[in-house]
Amino acid sequence: xxxxxxxxxxxxxxxxxxxxxxxxxxxxxxxxxxxxxxxxxxxxxxxxxxxxxxxxxxxxxxxxxxxxxxxxxxxxxxxxxxxxxxxxxxxxxxxxxxxxxxxxxxxxxxxxxxxxxxxxxxxxxxxxxxxxxxxxxxxxxxxxxxxxxxxxxxxxxxxxxxxxxxxxxxxxxxxxxxxxxxxxxxxxxxxxxxxxxxxxxxxxxxxxxxxxxxxxxxxxxxxxxxx
Amino acid sequence: xxxxxxxxxxxxxxxxxxxxxxxxxxxxxxxxxxxxxxxxxxxxxxxxxxxxxxxxxxxxxxxxxxxxxxxxxxxxxxxxxxxxxxxxxxxxxxxxxxxxxxxxxxxxxxxxxxxxxxxxxxxxxxxxxxxxxxxxxxxxxxxxxxxxxxxxxxxxxxxxxxxxxxxxxxxxxxxxxxxxxxxxxxxxxxxxxxxxxxxxxxxxxxxxxxxxxxxxxxxxxxxxxxxxxxxxxxxxxxxxxxxxxxxxxxxxxxxxxxxxxxxxxxxxxxxxxxxxxxxxxxxxxxxxxxxxxxxxxxxxxxxxxxxxxxxxxxxxxxxxxxxxxxxxxxxxxxxxxxxxxxxxxxxxxxxxxxxxxxxxxxxxxxxxxxxxxxxxxxxxxxxxxxxxxxxxxxxxxxxxxxxxxxxxxxxxxxxxxxxxxxxxxxxxxxxxxxxxxxxxxxxxxxxxxxxxxxxxxxxxxxxxxxxxxxxxxxxxxxxxxxxxxxxxxxx
Ligand code: SF4
Numbered sequence: 001x002x003x004x005x006x007x008x009x010x011x012x013x014x015x016x017x018x019x020x021x022x023x024x025x026x027x028x029x030x031x032x033x034x035x036x037x038x039x040x041x042x043x044x045x046x047x048x049x050x051x052x053x054x055x056x057x058x059x060x061x062x063x064x065x066x067x068x069x070x071x072x073x074x075x076x077x078x079x080x081x082x083x084x085x086x087x088x089x090x091x092x093x094x095x096x097x098x099x100x101x102x103x104x105x106x107x108x109x110x111x112x113x114x115x116x117x118x119x120x121x122x123x124x125x126x127x128x129x130x131x132x133x134x135x136x137x138x139x140x141x142x143x144x145x146x147x148x149x150x151x152x153x154x155x156x157x158x159x160x161x162x163x164x165x166x167x168x169x170x171x172x173x174x175x176x177x178x179x180x181x182x183x184x185x186x187x188x189x190x191x192x193x194x195x196x197x198x199x200x201x202x203x204x205x206x207x208x209x210x211x212x213x214x215x216x217x218x219x220x221x222x223x224x225x226x227x
Numbered sequence: 228x229x230x231x232x233x234x235x236x237x238x239x240x241x242x243x244x245x246x247x248x249x250x251x252x253x254x255x256x257x258x259x260x261x262x263x264x265x266x267x268x269x270x271x272x273x274x275x276x277x278x279x280x281x282x283x284x285x286x287x288x289x290x291x292x293x294x295x296x297x298x299x300x301x302x303x304x305x306x307x308x309x310x311x312x313x314x315x316x317x318x319x320x321x322x323x324x325x326x327x328x329x330x331x332x333x334x335x336x337x338x339x340x341x342x343x344x345x346x347x348x349x350x351x352x353x354x355x356x357x358x359x360x361x362x363x364x365x366x367x368x369x370x371x372x373x374x375x376x377x378x379x380x381x382x383x384x385x386x387x388x389x390x391x392x393x394x395x396x397x398x399x400x401x402x403x404x405x406x407x408x409x410x411x412x413x414x415x416x417x418x419x420x421x422x423x424x425x426x427x428x429x430x431x432x433x434x435x436x437x438x439x440x441x442x443x444x445x446x447x448x449x450x451x452x453x454x455x456x457x458x459x460x461x462x463x464x465x466x467x468x469x470x471x472x473x474x475x476x477x478x479x480x481x482x483x484x485x486x487x488x489x490x491x492x493x494x495x496x497x498x499x500x501x502x503x504x505x506x507x508x509x510x511x512x513x514x515x516x517x518x519x520x521x522x523x524x525x526x527x528x529x530x531x532x533x534x535x536x537x538x539x540x541x542x543x544x545x546x547x548x549x550x551x552x553x554x555x556x557x558x559x560x561x562x563x564x565x566x567x568x569x570x571x572x573x574x575x576x577x578x579x580x581x582x583x584x585x586x587x588x589x590x591x592x593x594x595x596x597x598x599x600x601x602x603x604x605x606x607x608x609x610x611x612x613x614x615x616x617x618x619x620x621x622x623x624x625x626x627x628x629x630x631x632x633x634x635x636x637x638x639x640x641x642x643x644x645x646x647x648x649x650x651x652x653x654x655x656x657x658x659x660x661x662x663x664x665x666x667x668x669x670x671x672x673x674x675x676x677x678x679x680x681x682x683x684x685x686x687x688x689x690x691x692x693x694x695x696x697x698x699x700x701x702x703x704x705x706x707x708x709x710x711x712x713x714x715x716x717x718x
Contacts, residue, residue: 193509
């Protein structure tokens with residue numbers, strides 16, 4: 001249990017038995033000896049759509065990210081610190097939140113930007129006043145143009161990639177890039193809180209016109225580092 | 228329109244009103260046709276779509292046939308991860324549980340991410356009675372809430388409003404609920420979205436309690452999953468101290484791996500995207516990140532009754548993608564409100580009468596709000612045979628028979644002479660009286676041939692007993708209707 005306060009005992013305890021009893025009666029047609037696993041399920045769908053070299057996979061990721069209006073940049077690993085500094089400067093960012101465990105060198109070229117640590121003490125309101133955030137990711141999915149953050153080193157709490165209006169996310173290729181959703185699922189740990197991001201926040205609620213940035217960052221910049 | 232579905236007229240009356248609303252019909256037509264065309268492109272990108280669809284249906288069938296097993300497994304996993312699980316047999320109990328949980332926090336405001344389950348049970352109204360304000364944070368839901376209106380589409384709930392109507396609602400009402408709209412707000416979607424951003428951010432930063440639904444619950448791991456676009460979901464799921472998720476028991480899937488199927492089929496079927504902008508998954512609570520108290524309310528409210536019907540059970544596979552709405556010629560003309568529940572369109576026509584029973588005139592009329600064209604079945608990513616269930620429910624309305632109501636076996640009487648039957652008859656006639664709806668519904672008729680009964684089921688029986696129903700291939704249902712009805716050309 002990660003919370004410290006005692007919580008009240010669950011309500012609806014008798015409803016639990018009521019509902020489970022209803023379910024068992026409702027399933028009178030299911031043979032008694034049928035096990036869940038014996039209900040047929042063919043996983044004959046594809047694990048990957050198409051064959052690609054690692055370079056082609058990274059290219060596809062870039063194309064699909066851009067399709068959903070993320071700004072995509074590519075650089076060799078040596079060029080990363082300069083590129084991050086440039087992107088923050090172009091944006092006019094005065095402050096940026098930085099998660100624990102972000103590789104030291106990544107921000108070595110940044111100057112004139114206040115770096116705010118991602119701590120528990122940082123309130124949501126304080127975070128709201130921060131311009132940008134720089135993170136890594138857990139995995140990126142080429143077929144859908146998705147980056148996934150899992151809160152481990154270099155990615156921080158979920159809120160830091162949500163509240164600031166500008167998110168710079170670094171993806172290491174080929175190490176962190178997979179082709180497909182099934183491949184990504186395999187790499188991810190469901191016990192961690194996961195955030196899957198495909199392009200910036202968007203809505204099509206008004207006459208189906210796509211508008212970026214209702215609540216999440218309005219600008220998502222992805223740096224694909226070719227290692 | 229007031230913010231409740233209770234006491235709504237039967238489908239034909241409600242539909243008659245909305246079909247006269249040319250603004251509504253224009254908006255709906257544009258929206259459904261746009262989404263429909265985009266969806267076809269997104270689906271065509273995946274050459275294994277039929278296999279994904281079959282697997283998506285099979286996973287749900289496996290879950291439903293052993294739902295007790297998976298719910299117990301889910302409860303164990305959620306509890307082990309630091310969550311608290313509650314069971315609610317009906318809407319009243321779910322509302323009571325949530326109200327008590329909010330009260331225990333001492334808060335009188337909650338933020339909500341769009342959830343059909345909470346709409347189904349009327350949670351916002353129940354909270355309001357307890358003096359708790361529930362703020363909808365999805366842009367479309369905000370439009371609907373500020374306008375004292377009801378959602379009309381699963382995916383785009385404010386599809387019936389255009390930009391200038393939205394601007395007027397924001398200008399007039401935002402100030403009553405919090406931060407007012409900026410002076411001189413234009414009707415540009417970007418400006419409107421910006422006004423919503425400012426209005427809602429204030430609430431997100433203040434909120435201590437959030438209420439959500441979930442798209443999936445993974446039994447094996449206790450993980451909940453929410454797919455969304457705007458980030459309001461992420462705000463609700465991460466910033467508050469307490470998170471309460473109200474989820475129908477049918478949203479369970481067995482394993483983490485099973486999720487890979489729906490993460491491929493749901494976004495493409497729904498918003499026609501390769502992937503929706505944001506998906507959040509969480510398992511209980513995580514120290515130092517996100518809400519430190521998590522409650523899961525498992526909702527029955529008629530789902531076990533639906534499970535007991537071996538034909539209707541498949542409706543519980545639904546992943547609420549809304550693809551069936553966008554291809555439905557009846558939905559396109561009648562609009563979402565005519566269905567009188569949180570679930571409009573073809574899925575609503577089979578789900579609502581199963582969840583609520585068919586005693587009311589509205590619910591009895593819903594299985595008739597269809598041309599049985601089969602387009603909904605064609606697009607459904609979990610292969611729900613909606614026409615089959617519609618025909619089955621029509622029979623139940625008119626012939627009665629064995630059903631399960633709130634967990635108890637009952638035999639319902641035929642609805643002859645009953646108000647429900649009259650409502651059903653009117654709905655059938657409404658459909659047949661809208662030649663354009665019927666015509667649009669005929670393109671796929673050949674593929675659903677077996678669904679066209681030799682005799683009309685239900686109320687149509689007496690009528691068809693005196694007329695020969697021709698085989699479908701000989702002429703389209705519509706042509707036959709036009710000819711046998713002797714009313715000349717269609718409009
Ligand atoms: S019935 Fe099928 S097509 Fe309709 S909303 Fe549900 S999953 Fe989607």
